[in-house]
Amino acid sequence: MLRKAREDRRSCARPPISGRAALAALVTLGLLATGSQALAYKISIQATLSGGAEVPRNDSKAQGQMIGTLDTDTNTLEWSVTYKGIDTPVIGAHFHGPVSYIGSTSEENAPIQVGTPGNLASPFHGVAKIDETQASDLKGGRYYFNVHSKQFPAGEIRGPVGLR
Numbered sequence: 554m555l556r557k558a559r560e561d562r563r564s565c566a567r568p569p570i571s572g573r574a575a576l577a578a579l580v581t582l583g584l585l586a587t588g589s590q591a592l593a594y595k596i597s598i599q600a601t602l603s604g605g606a607e608v609p610r611n612d613s614k615a616q617g618q619m620i621g622t623l624d625t626d627t628n629t630l631e632w633s634v635t636y637k638g639i640d641t642p643v644i645g646a647h648f649h650g651p652v653s654y655i656g657s658t659s660e661e662n663a664p665i666q667v668g669t670p671g672n673l674a675s676p677f678h679g680v681a682k683i684d685e686t687q688a689s690d691l692k693g694g695r696y697y698f699n700v701h702s703k704q705f706p707a708g709e710i711r712g713p714v715g716l717r
Contacts, residue, residue, distance in 0.1 A: 593626030598691070600698040600712035602636065607699075607708045608662050615639045615710050617675075619698045620717070628688045630667060634700065635676045636710060641703035643673040648714065650687075650696035666696065673700075692716075 599620045604613030621632030634646060648667040666687055669679040683691070690696060691714065699711040 593624065595622040595624050596692060597622055597717045598632075598714050599717040600714045602634075602698065602700060602710035602712040604705075604710055606697075606711045606713070607705070608660050608711075611705055611709065613638070613705060613709045615700075615702075617700060617710050617712075619712070619714070623683075623688060623691060625688070628683050628685065629680065630683050630691070631678070631680045632669075632698075633676055633678045634669070634698070636700060637675065639675075639700070639702050639704075639709055643700055643702050643709075644706060645669075645699075645701035646673050646677065646679075647699055647701075648691070648696050649699055650714075651690040651693075652695050652697065655694040663697070666690075 597620070599618070602615075602617035602619065604611040604615060607613075615636060615638035617634060617636030619632055619634045621630060623630050630648075636643075646669040647665040649663040650666050652661050652663045654661065667679075667681045667683060669677060671677070671679075694713065694715055696714040697711055698714055699708040701707065702709040
């Protein structure tokens with residue numbers, strides 16, 4: 554009887570190999586089922602904005618900052634912009650790209666990719682869903698952010714978007 558109890562305890566203490574294999578399979582299936590969510594994360598981005606970064610450069614003394622995130626699971630881009638020194642109404646604020654350079658400002662203009670709707674008084678915020686190509690270009694440092702004013706309709710302040 555005592556011997557039988559010891560054997561029963563040993564068999565309960567360690568699941569049979571087939572039980573361990575089944576458990577490993579369940580864990581693996583669970584990870585595969587949620588794999589994209591498990592690997593998703595938010596990338597932080599930023600741009601320092603100035604008239605000197607515009608193409609062509611301008612003499613605006615305005616300065617600004619764009620900070621944001623890109624959710625890699627949903628490709629949702631969120632951003633906030635603050636600026637000071639823009640003396641005429643802001644008429645637009647956009648992400649432009651892709652550009653051929655990476656990171657630093659170059660003598661190149663690119664099409665609008667993502668705009669900011671609504672009130673553009675500082676501070677302002679935006680949210681947009683972007684596609685895979687746009688997300689890849691943004692993560693690759695091929696976008697810049699531009700704030701356009703009535704005085705400088707082509708852009709008063711701008712800066713390259715980089716990771717922070």
